[in-house]
Amino acid sequence: MRYSLLAGGKRVRPILCLASCALVSSDVSLAMPAACAVEMIHTMSLIHDDLPCMDNDDLRSGKPTNHRVFGEQIAVLAGDALLSLAFEHMAARTGPNVPADRLVRAIAELSSAVGSEGLVAGQIVDIASEGKEISLGELEYIHVHKTAKLLEASVVCGAIVGGGSESEVERVRKYARCVGLLFQVVDDILDVTKSTQELGKTAGKDLARDKATYPKLMGIDKAKEFAGELVEKATEELRHFDAARAAPLSHLANYIATRHN
């Protein structure tokens, strides 16, 4: 669990969660347990996706994948334990300044991003689509579920535990939807434009596997254009908030668009 959780990812999801809390509250620490939880869930999904029976990947963040180091048994169980620890951590470690009803809402939000309407749904359609021609609609379904839903939940959980109003939570949800899609479009672009060393994970594997990607379906230039439009739309939602408080989320959208690994 430590090996994969502390392998040095970009921490995009917990940072989004904390930045979203900062948008609606002056106490960003309210969202720390939720921020840790989203990273645990993300790590769980990576460990299980890398398994021999799934993507069978050897490299992750420049290090051997969990099952390559500890074996398949431990990798399956480490993922299971990280998933339950995420909810345990939120439920047991969130401080008394977050009312319990808000915490329950955040747990409901985050858990719904994992299962049959979240990560797992995306992974199953992804697996089923390998080696097949798929439409842009199907590609979006995969990305929305495999990537965007957890990013959305990270942002929304931050705003909920931070005490955001209904309309504030809905606005950050719209921001998060754009950023979620953006994240995947950029991932797809990096897979075809960067080397394995630059990425810290196997490059070109989408092409090698004949997986559907944005560059494959719309061409690399159109994909980059689409990424630009998503940044625009995301930052537009933030104009309704205090500019200083919205700055971290605004910068994050730009960081995600221009990242190199």
Next chain:
Amino acid sequence: MRYSLLAGGKRVRPILCLASCALVSSDVSLAMPAACAVEMIHTMSLIHDDLPCMDNDDLRSGKPTNHRVFGEQIAVLAGDALLSLAFEHMAARTGPNVPADRLVRAIAELSSAVGSEGLVAGQIVDIASEGKEISLGELEYIHVHKTAKLLEASVVCGAIVGGGSESEVERVRKYARCVGLLFQVVDDILDVTKSTQELGKTAGKDLARDKATYPKLMGIDKAKEFAGELVEKATEELRHFDAARAAPLSHLANYIATRHN
């Protein structure tokens, strides 16, 4: 997820959860989402335990195991989705008559029964002990974590969402600890005394694998005696409650001791 969840288990954990709620509340429906959640978690652990890289089992409750029907990929993902659905179901479906702070406590209790101090811990030590001589203390560690902790959480969650006092919750926890151990002792006895057909799962597999069991470590007669003592101890804790309200939990301890599959 449906295939394994609805495969017709004994529903011991959800029944314990509901019976425990009935001990402290006249409204047993308060615990229904928690009862469903514990069965989802139990089912997840069975699906993952049966995987080829784990126990590699073909039969469960008289039916082919999940990965035998749907493949390893789906089996891993179905387990992941059931685990997150458990917490989603509790958080989103528990009615307004359960105060949110109680619900958070129940979620913390249940989630802690899964990870590195619960099911996963037991499974890891179990895997590591195959083919080795282990002590009675190590055997107890495995069973406490693999079986007893989730049974305990099922009972304790029922009492928490039902609104039991601190001392009532602690009393049902003691009851649950005895029943948890009892459950595993009986499981071990059945493995050596019943046929595959009677059990609905592969019989004698503990012996074949050279796994440590109570009959192996203390002999079959002493194991049966030990089971009797545990029923005594469990029902003793219930004497502090109204006899009519405690009847379901009392009967359950006896049912677990005398079950045949």
